[in-house]
Amino acid sequence: MSIMVNKMFTRAVFLAFLSMFLFGCKSGNQKQPAEESEITVDVSELNQDLFQDINEAKQIFYSLPSPLETAMLIRSAGAIYDEDLLNNVDNSGNYTTNKSMALNLGIYTCDLSFASLYDQTQASISYMNAAKKMADGLGILDAINDETIERLEENINNRDVIMDIISETFMNSSSYLKENDRTAIAAIVLVGGWVEGLYLATQMVPDSVSLKNNKLVDRIVDQKLSLDIVMRLLADNSDNPDVQSIQKDIDDLKAIFDKIIMKTSSNLETSVDTATDVTTIKSQTQVTLTPEVFKELKKKVEIIRSNYIS
Amino acid sequence: MKRYVTLIFISFFLIFIPLNSHAQCKGFAKNVCKMELVPYTHDGNYHAAVLTEGEEAELYKTFYSGQEYRIAICGSDNLPEIEFKIMDASQNVLFSNKDKDFTKTWDFKLETSQQLKIAVKVPTRGDKSAEPESGCVAIMFGFKVK
Numbered sequence: 023m024s025i026m027v028n029k030m031f032t033r034a035v036f037l038a039f040l041s042m043f044l045f046g047c048k049s050g051n052q053k054q055p056a057e058e059s060e061i062t063v064d065v066s067e068l069n070q071d072l073f074q075d076i077n078e079a080k081q082i083f084y085s086l087p088s089p090l091e092t093a094m095l096i097r098s099a100g101a102i103y104d105e106d107l108l109n110n111v112d113n114s115g116n117y118t119t120n121k122s123m124a125l126n127l128g129i130y131t132c133d134l135s136f137a138s139l140y141d142q143t144q145a146s147i148s149y150m151n152a153a154k155k156m157a158d159g160l161g162i163l164d165a166i167n168d169e170t171i172e173r174l175e176e177n178i179n180n181r182d183v184i185m186d187i188i189s190e191t192f193m194n195s196s197s198y199l200k201e202n203d204r205t206a207i208a209a210i211v212l213v214g215g216w217v218e219g220l221y222l223a224t225q226m227v228p229d230s231v232s233l234k235n236n237k238l239v240d241r242i243v244d245q246k247l248s249l250d251i252v253m254r255l256l257a258d259n260s261d262n263p264d265v266q267s268i269q270k271d272i273d274d275l276k277a278i279f280d281k282i283i284m285k286t287s288s289n290l291e292t293s294v295d296t297a298t299d300v301t302t303i304k305s306q307t308q309v310t311l312t313p314e315v316f317k318e319l320k321k322k323v324e325i326i327r328s329n330y331i332s
Numbered sequence: 333m334k335r336y337v338t339l340i341f342i343s344f345f346l347i348f349i350p351l352n353s354h355a356q357c358k359g360f361a362k363n364v365c366k367m368e369l370v371p372y373t374h375d376g377n378y379h380a381a382v383l384t385e386g387e388e389a390e391l392y393k394t395f396y397s398g399q400e401y402r403i404a405i406c407g408s409d410n411l412p413e414i415e416f417k418i419m420d421a422s423q424n425v426l427f428s429n430k431d432k433d434f435t436k437t438w439d440f441k442l443e444t445s446q447q448l449k450i451a452v453k454v455p456t457r458g459d460k461s462a463e464p465e466s467g468c469v470a471i472m473f474g475f476k477v478k
Contacts, residue, residue: 080387080388080389080390081381081383081387081388081389081390082389082390082391082392083379083389083390083391083392083471084391084392084393085377085379085391085392085393085473086377086393087375087394087396088375088376088377089376090373090375090376091375091376091475094399094475094477094478095396095399097478098398098399098478139477181477182373182477185373185477186373186374188376189373189374189375189376190362190374190376191376192376192377193361193362193374193376193377193378196376196377196378197358197361197362197378197380200378201358240397241396244394244396244397244445247394247445247446247447248394248447250392250447251392251393251394251447254392286421286444286446288421288422289420289422289424290420290422290424290426290446292426292427292440298439299439300400300439300440300441301426301427301438301439301440301441302440302441302442302443303420303426303440303441303442303443303446304443305442305443305444305446306443306444307444307445
């Protein structure tokens with residue numbers, strides 16, 4: 023008995039130390055100090071300024087548009103549904119590494135959201151199954167289960183319910199990954215969805231079309247603002263080799279986005295609609311984008327996305 | 333023997349409490365805070381953490397022109413009312429819930445897309461002799477599907 027108790031004691035102490043090591047040393051989301059910069063009207067510099075006091079000890083979150091928001095942004099810009107642009111669900115069997123499964127969980131969730139927003143019922147079910155395969159492969163327990171697919175099928179003509187199911191499954195996946203200290207995988211999933219959105223949007227702009235007063239082009243240019251967040255999200259997980267390889271792609275994109283000049287008013291004003299209690303943030307932004315730069319961006323996004331789905 | 337049992341109990345406590353606090357935050361975000369977004373559609377992102385009185389958190393996100401958003405920021409019942417501010421890139425405060433009776437939500441739209449900072453603080457209570465409380469704080473976003 024005494025030997026048994028001693029063993030139990032040893033195990034208990036071991037587990038205590040193990041738990042302290044695993045959970046007590048977690049660095050959370052605290053970031054390294056960011057460089058300070060002066061306020062100008064250039065968007066890139068303004069965003070640097072936004073991050074200026076990040077060195078203080080506090081929890082920091084970087085929020086990229088989710089695949090659902092990305093798909094909604096493309097649709098609201100007037101995009102037309104084109105299933106040929108989506109990643110074929112038959113490719114899902116090709117993804118066996120954590121990196122490819124994480125990227126394609128984001129990609130398929132974006133495609134699923136896109137198909138659902140256009141009421142493409144059969145495609146929605148197929149893409150939910152493809153996303154499930156990626157989540158299962160990553161060991162994300164019960165983020166998408168058979169019950170989810172059944173709920174989707176039962177409510178296939180109710181877009182609000184479908185949106186709710188997609189939002190819930192994505193939250194299940196990201197919360198599971200974050201709770202289990204797999205933040206690098208969570209970041210890769212988000213980047214996958216973001217790149218897919220960028221790919222769909224750029225492909226939907228024909229080469230011949232004018233870039234001025236084009237809502238879809240405006241949405242693409244807006245991603246210059248999210249690029250900062252993509253980079254910081256990846257930098258937080260840069261000890262992961264998969265993240266390092268994605269950082270190179272994002273650096274390439276940044277070099278092109280840097281050629282797009284975006285200037286915004288430095289002091290934003292607000293006005294509140296008293297009837298709806300909705301605040302409008304008023305501002306003006308000027309963008310300079312040449313057809314050559316847009317073409318270069320479109321090509322680079324196509325190459326990166328092609329690598330991710332192959 | 334009693335000593336060993338106590339040590340075993342402490343070991344399990346050390347192992348499972350951190351996991352449980354995360355799990356509670358997921359449940360809190362999903363079952364409590366998400367409700368504050370209705371009728372907006374939750375974007376699916378998960379931002380929640382255990383914070384202690386006096387602690388702060390920040391979130392950076394790009395919001396897009398032409399979209400209508402709702403931000404919901406909620407804290408566990410044991411925490412004081414959560415303070416939050418929304419700031420633009422020049423650090424101008426666009427909204428502070430302190431001026432709105434510590435409301436948990438803010439609805440807004442933008443004329444042009446902007447990256448904004450959401451600064452969250454768990455205030456400390458007046459009673460400094462009491463042990464500071466910890467609890468979940470969730471930051472959630474909803475948008476209107478168009």
